[in-house]
Amino acid sequence: MNIGEEEDFQIISYNEVDGIKYQNSINMDPKINAWAEISNDEVTIKIVNNSTHDLQLSYTTDQFILITNEKEYYLGKGDRENYFKNNLIAANSTQTLSLELPIDYSNIAYQNSIRRLLRDYKKTDNKFNVDKENIVFIVVKIGSTTILLKRVPN
Numbered sequence: 001m002n003i004g005e006e007e008d009f010q011i012i013s014y015n016e017v018d019g020i021k022y023q024n025s026i027n028m029d030p031k032i033n034a035w036a037e038i039s040n041d042e043v044t045i046k047i048v049n050n051s052t053h054d055l056q057l058s059y060t061t062d063q064f065i066l067i068t069n070e071k072e073y074y075l076g077k078g079d080r081e082n083y084f085k086n087n088l089i090a091a092n093s094t095q096t097l098s099l100e101l102p103i104d105y106s107n108i109a110y111q112n113s114i115r116r117l118l119r120d121y122k123k124t125d126n127k128f129n130v131d132k133e134n135i136v137f138i139v140v141k142i143g144s145t146t147i148l149l150k151r152v153p154n
Contacts, residue, residue, distance in 0.1 A: 034147050036138055043075055043099045045140060047089055047147070055089040056143050063141040064099050068134040076100030089142070 031050040036043055043066065049055050064075040077083040078100055089095040132151075140147040 029145075032145060032147065034140055034149055036149050038101075038132060038135075041101055043101060043138070044096060045099065045138070045149075046094060046096045047140070047142070048094050049089045050092055052091050054091055055145055057083070057087050057089065057095075058143065059083050061141075061143075063139070064097075065139040065141075066101075067136045067139065068131075069136060070134065073102045076102065 029051060032048070032055070033050075034045055034047045036045045043064070045064070047055070059077060059080050062077070064077070066073040066075055076099060078098065083097065086095060135151060137151075138149040140149065
């Protein structure tokens with residue numbers, strides 16, 4: 001699905017029994033979908049590939065973008081080894097990816113030790129504090145496949 005078609009993708013309803021019902025765009029493949037959960041320090045995305053083709057993963061080119069009312073945040077993939085355990089999401093399979101929320105470098109950039117900054121930047125608690133209510137959608141780009149995740153209505 002193309003990002004410009006985001007308005008054509010409408011979530012109609014959601015409940016625990018029936019799951020999610022939606023209206024899709026003409027370019028959307030309903031056999032590929034995803035769910036996301038956001039915690040204090042990471043975004044977990046479960047990608048379901050019920051299509052007949054594999055989704056090739058690439059640490060270099062895959063993108064995960066959290067879009068809010070104010071701006072876009074690129075989610076970190078973490079260590080290459082952890083992201084790249086499987087280099088693809090096979091047809092009729094599921095893969096869960098744990099992605100890092102962006103770090104607020106403005107809070108740590110003025111530390112007096114560059115060595116300490118470089119050593120500790122991944123362990124910092126200075127994650128961007130993104131209000132979940134301000135999230136418009138999450139864009140998942142894996143190869144030529146783009147998945148848009150919208151917040152499920154209450």
